[in-house]
Amino acid sequence: MTVPTHHPGDTLLIDYAGGALGEAASLIVATHLALCPCCRLNVAEMEAVGGALLETIEPEEVDPACLEMVLARLDDLPPLPRAPRPKLVCQPAEVPLLPEPLRRYVGNDLSRLPWKRLMRGMDCYDIPLASGSERRGKARLMRLASGVGPPHHTHRGIELTLVLDGGFTDDLGQFARGDLSVADDSVRHRPVADEEGCLCLAVTDAPLHFTGALGLILNPFVKF
Amino acid sequence: MRAETVPLKTCPKTWMQDLGSPAAGADRTFEELLTAVGRDRDRTAFAALFGHFAPRLKAYLRRQGCDAGGAEELVQDVMLLVWRRAETYDPTQASAATWVFTIARNRRIDALRREQRPEIDPADPTLVPDPMESADDGVAARETAGRLQAALKTLPPEQADLLRLAYFEDKPHSLISAEQGIPLGTVKSRLRLAMERLRKAMRDSR
Numbered sequence: 001m002t003v004p005t006h007h008p009g010d011t012l013l014i015d016y017a018g019g020a021l022g023e024a025a026s027l028i029v030a031t032h033l034a035l036c037p038c039c040r041l042n043v044a045e046m047e048a049v050g051g052a053l054l055e056t057i058e059p060e061e062v063d064p065a066c067l068e069m070v071l072a073r074l075d076d077l078p079p080l081p082r083a084p085r086p087k088l089v090c091q092p093a094e095v096p097l098l099p100e101p102l103r104r105y106v107g108n109d110l111s112r113l114p115w116k117r118l119m120r121g122m123d124c125y126d127i128p129l130a131s132g133s134e135r136r137g138k139a140r141l142m143r144l145a146s147g148v149g150p151p152h153h154t155h156r157g158i159e160l161t162l163v164l165d166g167g168f169t170d171d172l173g174q175f176a177r178g179d180l181s182v183a184d185d186s187v188r189h190r191p192v193a194d195e196e197g198c199l200c201l202a203v204t205d206a207p208l209h210f211t212g213a214l215g216l217i218l219n220p221f222v223k224f
Numbered sequence: 225m226r227a228e229t230v231p232l233k234t235c236p237k238t239w240m241q242d243l244g245s246p247a248a249g250a251d252r253t254f255e256e257l258l259t260a261v262g263r264d265r266d267r268t269a270f271a272a273l274f275g276h277f278a279p280r281l282k283a284y285l286r287r288q289g290c291d292a293g294g295a296e297e298l299v300q301d302v303m304l305l306v307w308r309r310a311e312t313y314d315p316t317q318a319s320a321a322t323w324v325f326t327i328a329r330n331r332r333i334d335a336l337r338r339e340q341r342p343e344i345d346p347a348d349p350t351l352v353p354d355p356m357e358s359a360d361d362g363v364a365a366r367e368t369a370g371r372l373q374a375a376l377k378t379l380p381p382e383q384a385d386l387l388r389l390a391y392f393e394d395k396p397h398s399l400i401s402a403e404q405g406i407p408l409g410t411v412k413s414r415l416r417l418a419m420e421r422l423r424k425a426m427r428d429s430r
């Protein structure tokens with residue numbers, strides 16, 4: 001299995017490890033982590049930094065009654081069961097295309113999703129997130145036919161795109177399964193789906209600005 | 225390196241007297257205490273962990289925007305989760321402080337933002353396995369944690385300050401840049417430089 005070549009980068013991973021990202025951006029970073037052992041190691045190390053920072057924080061006195069209250073409740077609480085281990089008697093007949101945590105958000109049967117057509121060769125499905133989290137970003141699945149790409153656009157804020165199947169190419173290079181593209185307001189790019197088409201997860205934290213004539217028409221519908 | 229032990233004399237007397245032999249927790253590391261909680265449901269070990277971590281968790285939650293009362297309630301929630309999940313703690317994977325940090329982080333995202341925190345599932349058949357994982361050297365995570373804490377003290381103040389903002393204030397680096405009036409590129413490069421130095425310290429003895 002190939003390992004991704006385009007990564008979120010340290011600052012985004014620190015945001016994830018520290019818990020500062022909203023649900024949408026966390027979903028795309030965590031789904032990249034499932035496909036990228038190298039970024040998983042980085043995040044484990046960044047969590048260790050979180051532990052070291054917790055050790056060095058200036059402590060604040062806690063009311064001694066707190067411990068008594070906690071101790072009084074210990075016996076009421078059974079240990080939480082360990083995460084159920086899959087029975088690895090045999091390998092699953094078919095490995096699901098979508099990794100966790102994305103799979104628990106959208107399922108694994110893409111044909112059952114209520115896809116919305118944006119333009120010819122381009123469909124999307126908006127992923128429901130916790131109510132209120134949308135001001136921190138939106139997440140959607142995008143399905144592009146071969147050679148299709150969204151109109152020229154720049155970004156206000158940040159756009160993250162993770163390839164799940166197939167691939168796309170833009171000014172920054174070729175992106176295949178597991179690759180994560182990070183585009184901020186300095187990037188004006190035009191991704192185009194490769195020959196085999198492209199299924200990707202896209203997250204934005206602010207509306208896109210379409211810059212072409214078609215963009216002006218599309219913008220009200222895309223609402224990205 | 226000298227083994228870090230529980231600062232028992234700082235524990236409030238009121239509850240230490242109720243807990244049998246205070247010496248039971250005196251010479252154990254936090255990792256050993258956490259393991260004892262998981263294995264034996266050791267209440268003395270748990271009380272010692274509470275004495276160390278609860279005031280730090282309270283400070284952490286206060287910086288996330290909790291008032292004093294709310295922070296103490298969440299500290300109790302986090303410590304109850306520590307009690308219930310201790311069985312799953314693996315001292316080769318994380319130091320006690322790191323493990324407690326991740327529980328506190330997830331609990332406050334849930335409580336303060338009412339959001340889920342999407343995370344990988346290690347048992348997912350779709351997960352791409354780490355080709356290096358078999359070369360696990362089993363170095364206890366607390367040794368790494370010791371080097372990490374020492375390295376943290378050597379960071380230039382402007383890097384250490386940004387790192388604290390990033391971990392403690394629930395703000396992504398783009399927002400830190402806007403609020404602090406520091407250009408985004410500078411925020412990124414400082415965080416990256418800090419992380420490079422800390423990473424080197426963690427990986428040094430492998």
